[in-house]
Structures are given as structure tokens and as C-alpha cells.
Amino acid sequence: MEVSAYAKDCPSRQILDRIGDTWSVLVVIMLADGPQRYSALAKRIEGVSPKMLTQTLRGLERDGLIGRTVHAEVPPRVDYELTELGRSLLDLVGALEKWAEMHIEDVQAARAAYDNPGVKV
Amino acid sequence: MEVSAYAKDCPSRQILDRIGDTWSVLVVIMLADGPQRYSALAKRIEGVSPKMLTQTLRGLERDGLIGRTVHAEVPPRVDYELTELGRSLLDLVGALEKWAEMHIEDVQAARAAYDNPGVKV
DNA sequence: CTGGATCCTCATAGATACTG
DNA sequence: CAGTATCTATGAGGATCCAG
Numbered sequence: 237m238e239v240s241a242y243a244k245d246c247p248s249r250q251i252l253d254r255i256g257d258t259w260s261v262l263v264v265i266m267l268a269d270g271p272q273r274y275s276a277l278a279k280r281i282e283g284v285s286p287k288m289l290t291q292t293l294r295g296l297e298r299d300g301l302i303g304r305t306v307h308a309e310v311p312p313r314v315d316y317e318l319t320e321l322g323r324s325l326l327d328l329v330g331a332l333e334k335w336a337e338m339h340i341e342d343v344q345a346a347r348a349a350y351d352n353p354g355v356k357v
Numbered sequence: 358m359e360v361s362a363y364a365k366d367c368p369s370r371q372i373l374d375r376i377g378d379t380w381s382v383l384v385v386i387m388l389a390d391g392p393q394r395y396s397a398l399a400k401r402i403e404g405v406s407p408k409m410l411t412q413t414l415r416g417l418e419r420d421g422l423i424g425r426t427v428h429a430e431v432p433p434r435v436d437y438e439l440t441e442l443g444r445s446l447l448d449l450v451g452a453l454e455k456w457a458e459m460h461i462e463d464v465q466a467a468r469a470a471y472d473n474p475g476v477k478v
Numbered sequence: 479c480t481g482g483a484t485c486c487t488c489a490t491a492g493a494t495a496c497t498g
Numbered sequence: 499c500a501g502t503a504t505c506t507a508t509g510a511g512g513a514t515c516c517a518g
Contacts, residue, residue, distance in 0.1 A: 248450075332449060
């Protein structure tokens with residue numbers, strides 16, 4: 237079997253690109269608490285710029301993972317919330333966190349060993 | 358709760374950065390078949406440059422996900438194989454593929470709808 | 479054969495300032 | 499408030515050459 241990095245139609249690749257994105261997963265996790273306003277997300281997700289937040293939200297919205305609701309008010313108010321599809325993604329994120337917690341020590345130990353070849357040999 | 362993109366000590370973030378990497382997951386999947394030579398990997402993974410392949414392999418090796426065996430032969434021969442830790446990652450990749458297969462149609466439909474706002478409204 | 483070293487370029491993250 | 503417009507710099511990644 238051969239694999240192609242250009243197999244863009246590969247489902248896994250598409251999902252991987254989305255969750256591999258720095259901000260997407262953070263936004264999804266934030267929205268797990270319930271609907272949030274743009275400014276709330278901006279505040280809670282430390283280090284994100286307006287540009288990246290908007291870009292991330294648009295991407296998630298396009299993929300049908302989150303919904304966007306504009307309230308006709310002054311001042312403007314926009315709420316974002318997880319769709320059913322988005323919530324299903326939480327299971328995957330959960331599995332990822334679980335694996336990470338279970339194995340992170342092994343990984344870090346391996347890194348330490350790799351970076352300090354001389355020690356304890 | 359606040360999240361920080363700079364929470365580099367967050368296990369999930371570290372794992373995400375690794376599997377979000379374009380080539381890492383492909384290499385891991387390739388190695389699921391058994392030990393492989395550098396040149397075999399280079400051939401099977403379409404589009405990867407020697408530099409990126411080496412870089413990816415080093416990263417995976419550093420994280421303890423793959424093992425590297427140099428055979429004292431001429432011509433040189435180097436085998437890569439999954440470690441136990443690496444194989445455990447296959448479960449996670451499997452979960453990801455499963456989610457992707459189950460929901461990719463919804464995602465693609467959402468994208469189509471997003472990209473063609475006028476249609477069927 | 480394996481892969482290190484170097485150079486280059488193109489994409490994009492991020493900061494900042496501005497607007498409906 | 500919720501973004502958009504613009505700019506810059508960083509760095510991921512490709513191509514190439516070379517060495518053990």
C-alpha cells in the first residue's frame with residue numbers, strides 16, 4: 237500500500253488537518269461549556285489574535301462543527317455554539333486527552349533519554 | 358477556565374502537535390505493517406522529501422514511538438519499527454479514522470452548503 | 479544507501495490599526 | 499462588539515549537494 241500526502245480526499249487527513257490546528261481544538265473545548273460570545277472566546281483563549289480567532293471560527297463553522305448566531309442588538313452580539321457534529325468531536329478529543337495522559341510520561345522520558353545520550357548508559 | 362496556547366506542558370497539546378504533523382501519522386501507519394527501511398518509507402510515502410522524512414523519523418524516535426536499527430552492512434541499511442508506545446498510538450489513529458469515516462459526509466455536506474449559500478434556500 | 483548541511487521561497491501566524 | 503485590512507517576520511518545507 238502506498239500513501240499519498242496529496243490524498244486530500246482522505247477523510248482522516250481532513251480531520252487531522254482540522255484538529256491539528258492550534259486553535260480549533262481549543263475553541264471546541266471552550267464551547268463544550270455552552271454557547272459563548274466572540275469576545276468571551278477571545279478572552280478565555282489566551283494568546284489568540286482576533287484574526288486567528290475569526291479564521292478558526294469560520295473554519296469550524298464551514299465544517300459544520302459550530303453554529304453562529306447573530307443577535308440583532310446594539311451593541312452587536314454573536315454567539316457560537318457546538319453543533320451535534322461538533323459535540324461528537326468531543327469524544328475524539330477525549331480519547332486524545334486520555335492517550336496523552338496515559339503516555340505522556342513515557343514520551344517525556346524518551347525525549348529526555350534522547351536529548352541526554354550519555355546519561356546512565 | 359482559561360486555556361493557553363502556551364501551555365506547552367499540556368500533554369494533549371504535545372500529542373496534538375505530533376499527530377497533527379503531516380508526515381508523522383503516515384509514517385506510523387506505514388510502520389504498522391512491520392519494520393521498514395528508510396528507502397522503503399521514502400518510496401511508499403508519496404511526496405515526502407528526504408529532509409522531511411528524516412526530520413519526521415527523528416521526531417518519532419525522540420518521542421520513543423519508533424525504534425531505529427542500523428545494520429553494519431555495505432551498503433548501509435537502517436530499519437525503523439514501531440515501539441510498543443508507537444503501536445499504542447495506532448489505537449488513537451484508529452479512533453480518528455473511525456470518527457472521520459463516520460462523519461466526513463456531514464462535514465463535506467456542511468462545506469458544500471457553506472460554499473454555496475444560495476443553493477436550495 | 480542513509481541522511482546531514484545548506485540555501486531558498488512561499489505560506490501564514492500574529493500584531494496592529496481601523497470600521498460597520 | 500465583532501470583526502476586517504494590512505503588514506511583517508518566522509519558519510515549514512523543497513531542492514540540491516555532499517559525506518560516511
